[in-house]
Amino acid sequence: MAHRRTQLIALLVVVDLIVAAFTFVDLRRRDADQIRGSKRFWRIVTVANPGNALAYWLVGRKRIETPAP
16 A cells, blocks of 8 residues: 555656646746736746646636637
């Protein structure tokens, strides 16, 4: 049972690192006006606590309005 728990934690850490990496790339590419809050805030929050990168994707990004054809 302990081995299984260790594997699950390792998987969650890897997933968090991948999501955090995508978050940093997205923050680098987006203009500041497309983000709720500052880029610095989201970088710090993403590193500070696992799972906060998910909060960025759900809350921190503003929708990009695309013009209707």
